[in-house]
Amino acid sequence: MPASPIRKLVPYAEAAKQRGVMVYHLNIGQPDIETPPAIMQAVRDVHMRVLEYSHSAGNESYRRKLVEYYKRIGIAVTHEEILITTGGSEAILFAFFACLNPGDEVIIPEPFYANYNGFACTAGIRVIPIPSGIDTGFALPPVEDFERAITARTRAILICNPNNPTGYLYSTAEVEALGNICRKHELFLFSDEAYREFRYEDDSDYLSPLQLPGLEEHVVVMDTISKRYSACGARIGALVTRNKEVYQTALKFGQARLSPPGLAQVLGEAAVDLPENYFDGTREEYRRRRNLLVQRLNAMEGVFCPNPGGAFYAIARLPIDDCDRFCQWLLESFTHNNQTLMLAPATGFYATPGLGVNEVRLAYVLNTDAINAAMDCLEQALKVYPGRR
Amino acid sequence: MPASPIRKLVPYAEAAKQRGVMVYHLNIGQPDIETPPAIMQAVRDVHMRVLEYSHSAGNESYRRKLVEYYKRIGIAVTHEEILITTGGSEAILFAFFACLNPGDEVIIPEPFYANYNGFACTAGIRVIPIPSGIDTGFALPPVEDFERAITARTRAILICNPNNPTGYLYSTAEVEALGNICRKHELFLFSDEAYREFRYEDDSDYLSPLQLPGLEEHVVVMDTISKRYSACGARIGALVTRNKEVYQTALKFGQARLSPPGLAQVLGEAAVDLPENYFDGTREEYRRRRNLLVQRLNAMEGVFCPNPGGAFYAIARLPIDDCDRFCQWLLESFTHNNQTLMLAPATGFYATPGLGVNEVRLAYVLNTDAINAAMDCLEQALKVYPGRR
CATH class of the missing domain: 3.90.1150.10 (Aspartate Aminotransferase, domain 1)
Structure with missing residues (x-):
């Protein structure tokens, strides 16, 4: 490790x-x-007699609330396609565990979030880096570079968009190109969207792979409230996928660890009701x-x-x-x-x-x-x- | 899985x-x-501007507080031997990840907590069961049964004490016998003590392996506040070990997932101050x-x-x-x-x-x-x- x-x-x-x-x-x-005071207050306003385990997939009320959030940003998912995780970290781990076997490979444009290495090590999988360069501002490497890196063990491509550590925001065309590679080679497309709201130029040119048609079985989004609401310590994230088999497998890992944090789910649920602005x-x-x-x-x-x-x-x-x-x-x-x-x-x-x-x-x-x-x-x-x- | x-x-x-x-x-x-109202109130009384990541090993104030708790029950550990985890579940996972390589074996008296299977699968390790029987009330199987099960891949023995699912409380002599096996064969002794306080007969005959001399490098205790304070939904546990290498390795897994839940650590810390009775x-x-x-x-x-x-x-x-x-x-x-x-x-x-x-x-x-x-x-x-x- x-x-x-x-x-x-x-x-x-x-x-x-x-x-x-x-x-x-x-x-x-x-x-x-x-951290928005209203969401901290929501935790104070909780009056439960017993702080019980929540559902292993997270409170249904929170998942239904998140459906509203995703709808608002143009992503149509149901509460049964959302699995609440202990931070974005656990969403990454669950995606790795659910979609790859030990020895399988995930392609990631480098530089990339260093903890992907730790999670890959935990899951026994190999990270295959594809260099992106500072002279292009860390744009997506050419499609050919991905295709050259694909082997019989390749199962997935992972991007972080907007990117940590480069800050690069992938264009709609780049996300579509990735979608095409994944469709053609039957790969999972993992999209870490921890920084989704942090975009500083024209908003229009942003796409989550969940918005791409024909990739319902391929796309797994890793999400988190940590950065969005400056609530890193809450440890609340989500894995979002329309692939039922992936969801059910991830849920088994979720059941083994019983449930995500309870109090912090209340905070996450309240965050969806923050004013639009x-x-x-x-x-x-x-x-x-x-x-x-x-x-x-x-x-x-x-x-x-x-x-x-x-x-x-x-x-x-x-x-x-x-x-x-x-x-x-x-x-x-x-x-x-x-x-x-x-x-x-x-x-x-x-x-x-x-x-x-x-x-x-x-x-x-x-x-x-x-x-x-x-x-x-x-x-x-x-x-x-x-x-x- | x-x-x-x-x-x-x-x-x-x-x-x-x-x-x-x-x-x-x-x-x-x-x-x-x-759930004790005082510890729910402690969360309400938190006023932090930013809900930040905590230390990956958990808040130092909470770990120092737990030192008091362990001291009170006769276990001498420092705050640098306690790693706060996301529930007891993560303590089990971290112990498996830190002490065993894929393919290694852990011996567990059966019947045992079913999620050990899930965590073993996650870590790629093999569970070797040793049957205990209802006619002896699920007492520890004979030492010879353990010794027969030890192979070149055996790295650890795991007990849950008091036991889930049997309710059996291992005697001091049984815990000492396990300690002797682990010392002799250089195995880790994992002790899941989620139910430590739930003992209904004479209290005197209870021992944590952390209280056994000469096992400083062998013993890893998995702990949790879930049952102790009826706070299952908090998702706060701990891994306790005097083995520095195990601790540091577990901490690397802790760093990859950044930190345990923040609000719930406040609840856990307050729980140590509940009245003695x-x-x-x-x-x-x-x-x-x-x-x-x-x-x-x-x-x-x-x-x-x-x-x-x-x-x-x-x-x-x-x-x-x-x-x-x-x-x-x-x-x-x-x-x-x-x-x-x-x-x-x-x-x-x-x-x-x-x-x-x-x-x-x-x-x-x-x-x-x-x-x-x-x-x-x-x-x-x-x-x-x-x-x-």
Whole structure:
């Protein structure tokens, strides 16, 4: 089992803080946005005599509520096609367990969310990476690259859209191209849509594979309320599929673990009733942060950061020798006005050794003042870093 | 992945209810005891701006609080030896994943908690059952039976104490015997202690393997608040081990799934502060129910039910041809005063085919009036069941 690549720098950050250094955390996807008070209140208003197991697929009332949510965004599913999971994490695990046997392969464009490796290891399956590159802004690799990677053991393609860690938003045409590959080769299409609402440009060009015709048996969506409502600690997600066999198999894993968290399902259910304009403010805030971050990065000499269309991450290419060394150096040996910043080395998001060695991932989960201060640090750091290239 | 054996009768129970029949549920371990209002209130009193991810090992404040709890019951552990999990279920999974490779074997006295099969399947490991029998009240099988079952792939022995589904409470001598086997053969000793507080006779003869000297590297305890505080829906458990390598490996699985549920950890932490006598009332209530259930069962002709020392389950031998057929018949074809009862066929708890075919498991999670009414039904049913032997 691989350790989380984002966490290996934590001891250096802790040591820096103990030395009295202020550390800006751009390394993790923990939003600072307030959890909507109304959904926290919904939990307070619960008065149940016994906190019982819920249905293994989640409370029916919550699943029916989610049907409304999906309908509102143009996805027609029934409550029997939604399985409530313990965070998006469990939805990914259940999809892997339900659709792949040990030794089977899942193709994932890299860089990708590092925990996919951990879940693949847990399920005994192989991740086959297909490189996407910073010069195209991490667009979907060409169809031929996917077809070349398909073997007799390939069972699925997995995308995260909008993407963690690149922030790339796949176009309708790209999602359709993936759908065509999966239809042609009889593969599952896994779509991790944790960041669905976080899109900053023209909204029209976004498609969930659940909206593609003829893929009813192929598509499995992994979803979560963690980022959408800034409720990461609730641990509530969902697996959504119209494939009955996949659903029933995933449900068996759900039955073994009995039920998803009870109190947090109440919170998730209340979230569907938030006002329609709830995301407007959040989206506007993230858009401001993204614009600032990307502008500041590209203004630094030798730095390139494509403009991400969604999520709250960006990957930047820096004029450095080695991102792991650089990120550790930032915490160990650098300060600017007694401040420094913590970044995620991009190597942790690539499966192919050597890729991403001069790239870092930045999560813009801090307010614009903090982002400005962190960028001041980075600009200064790049001037004095001994491994500058 | 096997389906849960307890759940396969659910459609028959639903059909009975739709026909207007009252069904007494003695089939599942969902207690009817009130969740302590103080711990539900603790969740209401939480005022956090952002419901963030907790530490992957669980909130440090909760782990430190659990150190107090374990100390109080004679178990000395530190907060770095406790990993908070999403229910006891995840503790079992993490123990399997951290200690066994695919193809490895775990020895479990049967009958055993059916979901161990699901978790073993998930982890790709083999369950090797050792039969225990109703005539000894499901006491620990002889040491020789364990030694005969040990192969080059054996990595662990797993017990549940007090036991689900038998209610058997292992004696200090039995736990020591298991410890000796594990020490001698270098095996892990997994101890599922979900029902630790539910013991109805002399308290003195109870031992957790964590209290055995010389087994620091061997013992992994799986724990949960589900039954202890009637908080099954919270989904909060713990893995407890002094083996640092096991802990660190389990933590990697914990990091992949990010964190256990946040709100429910608050509830778990508050539970440690419940008054010392909290369990007295619960224990007294379950003792009353057990005494009634066992007395009623043994008063029926041809029925034998050993007196269980703990948990809230009993296994009874009935004068029937086939427990699966009988339990289905109870729901499909029998009523007494327009009532019937739902039992768990014991075959689902045995891995060896043919065992338990005339046994059922009864969970005494209903009040004494309901137990009496359910036993009236059973008594009548056994008189008219066509497959009576």
